[in-house]
Amino acid sequence: MSDGSHFAAAWLALREPVDARSRAGSLDHAVAAWLATRAAPHGRAVSVLDLGAGSGSNLRYLAPRLGLAQQWTLLDQDAGLLAQATRQLPSLPDSLEVSTRCADMRGWCEAPEVLDAWLDGVELVTASALLDLVSQPWVEALAAAVSRRQAAVLIALSVDGDWQLDAADPDHDAASQRAHEDQWMRRHYRAHQATDKGAGAALGGAAPEAMASALQAHGYRLQMADSPWVLQAPADRALGEALLEGWREAVSEQVPDAVVEVERWHAARLASWQRGELIIRVGHRDLLALPDSEGHDHG
Numbered sequence: 001m002s003d004g005s006h007f008a009a010a011w012l013a014l015r016e017p018v019d020a021r022s023r024a025g026s027l028d029h030a031v032a033a034w035l036a037t038r039a040a041p042h043g044r045a046v047s048v049l050d051l052g053a054g055s056g057s058n059l060r061y062l063a064p065r066l067g068l069a070q071q072w073t074l075l076d077q078d079a080g081l082l083a084q085a086t087r088q089l090p091s092l093p094d095s096l097e098v099s100t101r102c103a104d105m106r107g108w109c110e111a112p113e114v115l116d117a118w119l120d121g122v123e124l125v126t127a128s129a130l131l132d133l134v135s136q137p138w139v140e141a142l143a144a145a146v147s148r149r150q151a152a153v154l155i156a157l158s159v160d161g162d163w164q165l166d167a168a169d170p171d172h173d174a175a176s177q178r179a180h181e182d183q184w185m186r187r188h189y190r191a192h193q194a195t196d197k198g199a200g201a202a203l204g205g206a207a208p209e210a211m212a213s214a215l216q217a218h219g220y221r222l223q224m225a226d227s228p229w230v231l232q233a234p235a236d237r238a239l240g241e242a243l244l245e246g247w248r249e250a251v252s253e254q255v256p257d258a259v260v261e262v263e264r265w266h267a268a269r270l271a272s273w274q275r276g277e278l279i280i281r282v283g284h285r286d287l288l289a290l291p292d293s294e295g296h297d298h299g
């Protein structure tokens, strides 16, 4: 899945179609309408900055849904993923220009002028599958910077720290034992999420609310929507296997003394998943923040 903040291209490719079917379409319509009011009077391309863009999944999803000429900058610390993104651009009826910026976002909390420079001329700041990795100072620095520019913010697919493995099992005792074990895994997985993932002590599942509060403090109007993954084998078999493996690795790292219990949990759930007995639900949140139409910064 990932090694700290380094993400495997294969993992990003596996999740892309599930991300696309899970995202909250209502937020795409709202941001497209807002951008149209910005761009249309001048007949020019809107400028979009994609943070933690990886191999370009967010661009491939969102650009065709905006319905106007666009100029994207894909920002990531991984040059290999960015190169892959530029090889897989969507084709649009309107013009699309894409450039990349290979940079580490960690520095901007101490140097807000760096972020201000990146945001120069930008009307939409977007990200997907990123927010759980970032820290509170990162969130506050971003909210302050976007409000200086009065840019819109669309952040999709932020994990909220919740996941469930639902099984149709008539045996009540077995089901409650499984629920107890899953809860134990979830608790340690959440603790693991809160370690540094590349942008300070990570907010993990608390990130969507933290980002929303920071933007509201600057007078932004917020829309939040659930965008959960609901996975079932055989269609989503490989992604489910990767998730179970990711949870196994994270909790083994977090609680090294409990490796035997973690291995037993993993073997049992993997077997149930492969037999098609489980539905895996992973909680995600999408967030759209539009600036106060009067342009006042409340921060």
Ligand SMILES: C[S@@+](CC[C@H](N)C(=O)[O-])C[C@H]1O[C@@H](n2cnc3c(N)ncnc32)[C@H](O)[C@@H]1O
Residues within 6 Å of the ligand: 005, 006, 007, 012, 051, 052, 053, 054, 055, 056, 057, 058, 075, 076, 077, 078, 081, 103, 104, 105, 106, 127, 128, 129, 130, 133, 197, 198, 199
């Ligand atoms: C889970 S991936 C999501 C990629 C893409 N947005 C998607 O939806 O497929 C997170 C991305 O954030 C990038 N990233 C993490 N920490 C970073 C940092 N401090 N500076 C720049 N990029 C970072 C990683 O390289 C990775 O590409």
